[in-house]
Amino acid sequence: MCLAIPGKIKSIELRYNNTVKIAKVSFGGIVKEASLEMLPDADVGDYVLVHVGVALSKVDEAEAQKVFEYLREAGELDELEPEKEV
Amino acid sequence: MKYLSEFRDPEAVEKYLNEIHKTVTQPWTIMEVCGGQTHSLVKNGILSLLPDKVRMVHGPGCPVCVTPLNLIDKAVFLAEEKDVIVCTFGDMIRVPGSKKSLLQAKAEGADIRILYSPLEAVKIAKENPDRQVVFFAVGFETTAPANALSVIHAFREKLDNYSILASHVLVPPAMEAVINDEENIIQAFLAAGHVCTIMGLDEYYPIAEQYEIPVVVTGFEPVDLLQGILMTVKQLEAGEAKLENQYARVVKPKGNPAAQNMIQQVFEIADREWRGIGTIPISGYQVKEAFAEYDATRKFSVNIKKAPECADCIAGQVLKGLKKPFECSQFGKACTPQNPLGAPMVSSEGACAAYYHYAGVADAT
Numbered sequence: 196m197c198l199a200i201p202g203k204i205k206s207i208e209l210r211y212n213n214t215v216k217i218a219k220v221s222f223g224g225i226v227k228e229a230s231l232e233m234l235p236d237a238d239v240g241d242y243v244l245v246h247v248g249v250a251l252s253k254v255d256e257a258e259a260q261k262v263f264e265y266l267r268e269a270g271e272l273d274e275l276e277p278e279k280e281v
Numbered sequence: 282m283k284y285l286s287e288f289r290d291p292e293a294v295e296k297y298l299n300e301i302h303k304t305v306t307q308p309w310t311i312m313e314v315c316g317g318q319t320h321s322l323v324k325n326g327i328l329s330l331l332p333d334k335v336r337m338v339h340g341p342g343c344p345v346c347v348t349p350l351n352l353i354d355k356a357v358f359l360a361e362e363k364d365v366i367v368c369t370f371g372d373m374i375r376v377p378g379s380k381k382s383l384l385q386a387k388a389e390g391a392d393i394r395i396l397y398s399p400l401e402a403v404k405i406a407k408e409n410p411d412r413q414v415v416f417f418a419v420g421f422e423t424t425a426p427a428n429a430l431s432v433i434h435a436f437r438e439k440l441d442n443y444s445i446l447a448s449h450v451l452v453p454p455a456m457e458a459v460i461n462d463e464e465n466i467i468q469a470f471l472a473a474g475h476v477c478t479i480m481g482l483d484e485y486y487p488i489a490e491q492y493e494i495p496v497v498v499t500g501f502e503p504v505d506l507l508q509g510i511l512m513t514v515k516q517l518e519a520g521e522a523k524l525e526n527q528y529a530r531v532v533k534p535k536g537n538p539a540a541q542n543m544i545q546q547v548f549e550i551a552d553r554e555w556r557g558i559g560t561i562p563i564s565g566y567q568v569k570e571a572f573a574e575y576d577a578t579r580k581f582s583v584n585i586k587k588a589p590e591c592a593d594c595i596a597g598q599v600l601k602g603l604k605k606p607f608e609c610s611q612f613g614k615a616c617t618p619q620n621p622l623g624a625p626m627v628s629s630e631g632a633c634a635a636y637y638h639y640a641g642v643a644d645a646t
């Protein structure tokens with residue numbers, strides 16, 4: 196139900212008398228439409244999280260990297276640990 | 282796929298697992314709130330790879346599972362007796378009502394349609410001006426903006442044949458209900474990442490503070506879940522109880538204000554019945570008076586008596602994390618995904634279905 200997956204915005208068009216922004220979003224090649232009414236500043240090329248046909252959030256590249264940096268930091272701290280012990 | 286495959290990378294998974302094994306010294310019980318997280322943990326075999334000392338308990342975060350029996354009966358009634366086109370998400374259609382599921386009603390000729398988005402239901406209403414169209418709007422905060430948006434679309438298009446049967450529940454009150462249950466054993470929460478994508482973090486600071494319980498907002502991929510568990514275990518081991526955000530690439534501190542706005546336009550907070558758990562005060566959304574004509578409950582004034590639940594189903598205890606699915610006498614016997622007795626055996630996010638489909642993994646836990 197709460198499944199939401201990230202995809203890349205390929206194009207944006209205006210509908211309903213130019214009031215509603217609808218994006219074509221590619222999920223690894225499968226393209227679906229998503230409303231941008233709740234993500235007005237999303238642009239072509241952005242990765243967005245889409246849930247039941249509505250884009251909800253832009254994926255932040257720097258924050259995505261931190262998930263792996265956290266591991267590296269944990270690893271480095273480990274290597275320091277023996278010294279800390281003495 | 283960018284932002285997916287790297288979060289499933291076996292090497293990162295292994296490193297995180299190692300860190301968890303190195304960090305944990307005492308037994309801890311952690312609840313992942315969201316059914317999507319349960320599904321991912323079970324499907325990816327993570328439960329059996331965690332240290333024995335880390336016990337994951339599955340939470341109430343499956344909207345399909347907690348939608349009251351009475352509402353399913355109402356949806357069936359609308360389709361069968363009122364000749365309404367009932368639209369809903371795929372998961373909802375197989376959930377047993379007191380007499381039948383929507384799928385059975387469909388097989389018997391009712392016009393029931395499975396949709397990917399509520400916005401498609403508005404389109405169907407536009408194309409069928411002579412018929413009433415009801416969208417069975419189930420979900421947590423994640424889905425509420427889309428369901429609200431469908432009402433706004435119908436309003437803009439001046440449609441008088443579209444309404445929603447709302448079954449909207451909220452996560453924070455359910456977390457508090459879990460903590461306040463006298464049998465509660467939960468020591469920390471992985472909070473539901475996609476719910477927080479909408480609502481942000483503000484509602485969760487008071488929970489961590491007031492109940493002195495670590496809360497880590499967590500994503501859904503294996504690496505996310507393991508990092509969330511590691512952050513939680515670190516807090517527990519250090520005797521801390523704070524709110525952390527593992528899923529910051531998607532969850533912004535203030536959530537999505539435009540989506541919150543959309544919710545507030547159409548919905549207001551109300552008491553809500555949770556199937557298997559009971560009524561939780563101020564735990565859901567109902568359609569505002571101003572949009573009453575888009576509220577199927579008001580529009581069709583369906584009054585259906587509340588039917589009793591299946592006596593053998595222990596879904597309530599499963600949803601509160603008090604029992605595991607295999608502790609249910611019916612699990613895999615009278616109750617299977619083909620013939621479910623309770624909703625958690627239907628939804629892919631229901632704990633019973635997850636354990637049934639990936640039984641080999643679940644057995645090891």
Ligand code: SF4
Pocket residue numbers: 593594595596599606609610611612613616617621622623624625626633
């Ligand atoms: S196994 Fe079936 S009967 Fe038992 S708790 Fe789960 S849904 Fe209910």
